[in-house]
Amino acid sequence: MQRDLSADIVIIGGGLGGCAAALSAAKMGLKVIMTEETDWIGGQLTCQAVPPDEHKWIEQFGCTRTYRELRIRIREYYRRNYPLTERARKIEYLNPGNGWVSHLAHEPKVALAVLKEMLAPYISSNKISLLTGYRPVEAEASGDSVETITVEHTQTKRKLILKGTTFLDATECGDVLPLAGVEYVTGAEAKRETGELHAPDEASPQDMQPITHVLAADYLAGEDHTIEKPAQYEFWKEYQAPFLKHKQLSWLAPDANTGGSKEFSMFHTENHWGLWDYRRIIDPSLYKRGFYEGDITLINWPQNDYWLGSIIDVGEAESQKHLEGAKQLSLSLLYWLQTEAPRPDGGKGYPGIRIRPDVLDTEDGLAKYPYIRESRRIKAQFTVVEEHINAEIRGDKGIERFEDSVGIGCYRIDLHPTTETNTFFYTESYPFEIPLGSLLPVRVNNLLPACKNIGTTHITNGCYRVHPVEWNIGESAGFLAAFSIQKGINPAKVREEKALLKEFQSLLEENGVQLHWPDGVGPI
Template identity: 35%
Template sequence: MSTPEPTVTADVAVVGGGLGGVAAALAAARAGATVVLVEELSRVGGQVTTQALPALDEHPHIESFGASAGYRAFRDTVRAHYGGTANPGGGWVSRLCFEPAVAGQVLDATLAEAKVTVLTGRSPVAARAEGGRIHDVTLTDGTVLAAAVFCDATERGDLAPLAGFATVTGSEGRDAHGEPDAVPGAPDPAAQQSFTWCALVEHHPGADFTGPAPARYAELRHRLSFDIAGWDGGVHRYRMFTDGPDGRPPFWTYRRLRATAPELAVLNWASNDCAGYDPIGDPAGAERAGRELTAAFVHWLRTEAPREDGGRGFPGLRLAPEAAGTADGFAEAPYLRESRRIVVERPVTGHDLAPVPGRARARHLAGSLGVTWYHVDLHERTGHPDPVYRETAPFTIPADVLVPRGAVNLLAAAKNLGATQVAAAAYRVHHGEWAVGEAAGALAARAALDARPVGAVRDDPAFLLAVQRDLVAAGVPLAWVADVPPDDPRFAAVHLAAAHGAVEGERAADLAVEPDRSPGPEDLAALRRAARSLGADPSLVDPDRALGALMEDIVR
């Protein structure tokens, strides 16, 4: 049977236009590849646009280090739109809260400047693959997309299974890796986390936008409250516009996105956290339930939420379709906390991210293509209602968890990376998704332009090093280093050496590596191991030279 001829071709095709997809497309284009970015919805941006959640979840060092030049440029451009205001919305959950329209403008302009071809309103429906190689992907409008390398950045991890690659959903189970936060026993694919269908609301004091009770309001009413069960086992109590009874900041400013009148906030709270459904296998049913729950929450806020003056309800809350970019003020798509995850030889587990006594970083994972950091943030899972908040240490993105088992030209580029459910819950937030996508995009471009299989990053040390050099040249950190910024001429050398284990000696105890200080005995041993990993002569490690100079010596 004849196959359709490709109608769109590129070096790299990124399928899925969330933050991971955008970052992948930008990284691949920056590396010199021709890039097509496909998004099923009306706009790119995912969490910060169509999911109406532009209150960035990030690590505590984001303002000073631990972010790529590309991610920092995104944040800086958003702030420039607001005249340099550090946190335009003033939401207390994040250092940077802003409006979805601004995010869309910034991302569209950045992609256009990078000459990325963007196709919206289309999603993959079929993939023609053989021997681990995807030849082309057919989209919903009949477009046939061909590329040397494909990146799966879809919200649910759709492309990998379409092309015949194995994926997992839900929990691997505690028996698989001994993770204490996995569900007990064997794998449970149904144990997916709750999701949220966000909505944007404005506050108009004195107005009344109350309407009839929505569907299932009486059934859902018992779930609706300002109070939430805390990760610490207690109940956290909040009020609408003032500090709560136990001193917690106001509900309204939690994820406030606009601080000028009319103020704008996104509803993403425990009360509209929708659990017990299957947003991957039954998206229509799950999404209907998610919208019903958020509609009930809006009605409760307008009519029954306790006021500071002793009354009930805030009728001046108006759903904001203009801000959401939709007809009704609800997000265009749900905020999903997990997707299908690719199967790899060895997934990242919760153990890999855990704090280690005497170390400032999580355990060293070979083949780093980037950094990110967030706690393990597991919301209620179907059949397992208890949430999990687990501290982690700063961690990295190892190259091999982007490559599906058996893949020749497919990479994971979002929260579908090869990680367990527990570990993926720390990678999934805004900065993590961007960092994963950026790593995948750089790898995709190098594989496409050099005509190499993507698995070479796992099997060929020279190819891995070439990808890592591409990344550091673009200002992407490969290790957690607090005191060597991108404008330091030693940035590339320090991060390449650190990614190969050069800070696994005395320097492991602190994120500052003090490049001008001489190495100790354990540092010298780590530098020699890093030299071997980099293909350099370990005898280059001169104990009389400073650490930074030695790092430059072994990566030349």
Template identity: 45%
Template sequence: MSQQELACDVLIVGGGLGGVAAALSACEAGRKVVMTEETDWIGGQMTAQAVPPDESLTIESTIYGTRRYHKYRQAVRAYYRQHYPLNRQAFDNQHLNPGGGWVSFMCHLPRVGLEVMRSMLLPFETMGLLDIKYMVKPVAADVDGDVVKSVTVKDVSGRDREFVINAKVVIDATEVGEVLPLAGCEYVTGTEAQSEHGEPTAPSEARPLNMQGVTWCFAMDHVDGNHVIDKPEGYDYWRNYEHTFKGAPKGLTFAWQDVVEDNMDSDRNHMRLEWPRPEEGRSELCSWWGYRQILDPSIFDKNIKWAMDCGGSDPLLPGITMVNWSQNDYYGGCVYEVDDAEHHKKMAKQLSLCWFYWMQTEAPRLNGGVGYPGLRLRGDVLGTEDGFAKSIYIRESRRIKAAFTLTENHISQNVREEQGEAERFWDSIGLGQYHLDLHISTEGDSSCFVPTYPYQIPLGSLVPIRMKNLIPACKNFGTTHLSNGCAREHPIEWNVGEVAGVFADECITQSESVQGLYGNKEKVAALQSRLVQEGVKLDWPAIRMPR
């Protein structure tokens, strides 16, 4: 095996959303950066995992999201205006939602997100500040006491090579905190006991392997004809699967129909697809086709024939949608910390494929028929041949044992009803806003929803209790199983990653450990001032948020 040794100021292991943000801020500070990525796509949950951005209602305003994150969002819109045949209404819409999905104000094709991120990083690659190593995975770390000296990454594409990367600061931006066990960094997995942090929703006993379910997302559209795939392996198993949570129907029919209360009438039954259009008088939001739609043909100029031909007999509907629904959440086992992790990843993809086949062949239709044979997998928009995202979407990571842990008690509306706001932190380095949303877990916990207040992200949650030059930059910072449910979303991961890059630069400049800088309030204040200058918001407007 060939081995190459590299040296840099900042090593970013993992090219996900937090990794990209960290690379931007560190390179803008003039640091020499090496970033590694296990796939051939950077961008993580936004691109390789194909999850349209989960964002709050305030994201379109100027009070939430970092300047660099908003630069990314506007660059995505600009990409569509420059390269796609938009009609005048769409072109002039400053709040253009290219995909038209209702989970976000800016659903878009993962490939577009990839191109934008690559273009944002390209100047630093050109100037020699950034070196991105694709298709490599961390396999070892050289640690001297409490300092990570280097990380070894091994090629996963079939080439017999590895890189030993020496760095002054190491940033773990992997999806499951892969550097933490390699470096011997203290970390937590799964569900903490209530006694650890006093969280009212936590169980009485810790369950380290009780993690939120994962999802292998796929893209699909619908055109004329019969596009039914071969019956997948394991279909009979999943079709008759006995769910472990209370009140669940058997098999793949889970949540195909929802009872939704609308303002027009009493509760009604609504299909997930409402194909081909919602019935008259029924809310379009009840159709889950539009939930994570990433291509909306209605934004195109009708006079551009090639654009209109892509939609079959009904070119304005339905475009392309991403399937990241409750039906293809996999909670049969953990995808890290266990010996059979790869088996569970395979099963997660198998479940998604079986779910797609069930929609093609057995899903009840509004007209009384069954199946949607015109559904097609669209791997071309995901950079794959099988129709699936390049990587599995993992909601919950290993989490560092941090100098300060963000918990349910700091953000829950139920806990902090009297205060009317989340707890304020002296060391705020950013903002988060999302409800505490937990999916069905690997040990049978039902989904959980806890309303939260908009909150601050404390710097202490990025500081390991011991390791002096290791910084988290993904879902691996100091949260709990519960608070992770409102801290894993796209703008929050970006914020954490962006700050990690600045934090790394400050530690190098001042020859400080992460604990040393964090322990000096004057230096923390200086870091905060710098973050504000670079467009990171540290506080919410002084208002009492409604319950």
């Protein structure tokens, strides 16, 4: 049986962008329905198990006020609830895991608790209705407007028809776009389409960044927690990508700077960075002695990037094959680490690595959802291209300023080896702005992207995809949807009329959305 539900704004996808959009729309007094495919909101920060990728100024500036509030609340959660040492308790910018990838490497469950806490008053007041376990399966459109989106429960198969004035696609893969007939692109665009220096001569719609199925583990030296040999272990043990000079399961990883390989180790040595504390989320030295048996880390390393195929627009069977392949790669990496990884003492394997299903609330210890680096992207009224951000190309021109900016972000252009051409690319970029035009589809007038599905290219998605940027995109999209509804206009009108644009940007700034970078900020 199908039921109809309605709200002012319908958000499909409960990741960081979806949560930020729901909060901003609810603050404006509008009613919101937000769905999420898994049973955890928070996307890449929680159900994908990726600690925040951020820039070096994040503690001082360069994110929205609510994103900063999220980070502060996460630290305070540890101070309130965990037996931190007195020294750790006094650290202003506490890093619970002391992971070197992030200033705030922490447990996914803590981020989940904080996000629920931030949404709680709006759920209580019926401003936000949250539906977990639902994914979009159908959409109805009339002309240039979306009328309804049908979602289906992943377990019970119950369907709900959702009606709204404005719809936001905050799914990890841009799943609403094909259902609603919204024009979009995937993969790598051709140079003649974007004019980008590093774009290929021919478009490759299936040439996308790899997915990674993250797993959680701790390390108990002297113990043996070796898992059963994964079904695909022999394949991955022998697999060597044709574009690399090393096997997948090794201490070597692709080096985007040289095109060759760079060497890591399990733990830090004089000559090599250690991967174990790369995304470590619990450093026992910060807590009461004996509280933790060992470090807890999230294994999202170059060795478990899965690039053998895309999961977008390839059909259900092909998608499932690659999803399972990504899981098998991660489990094979774990088994290799436990049994065959070379150690500095000449031995092999670290059998004390213990998979931790409880950390991610799954039976197998793998994240609830794979880490998605690249989504479908709307064909937008304005598309951000490499020349707007690549520091080498921009030279001394500095940060590209957009008159219609609705936020900011900063990250290097970072493309992991892709699924068809196996291209990987890493280069310095200038901090960037988020133009309103990149949130506006070329045709459909009441659907907005609220995740990594905005008007970027394959190349620029490589820096617009990270946590604080996705949050800013969602937050600004939520405010835009609410502002437009209250004005009785389509969102595109806000960009077309300077007075409306100025009023909207003032609204964003009043709510803590930074529109421009301060002077003097250089590339990273």
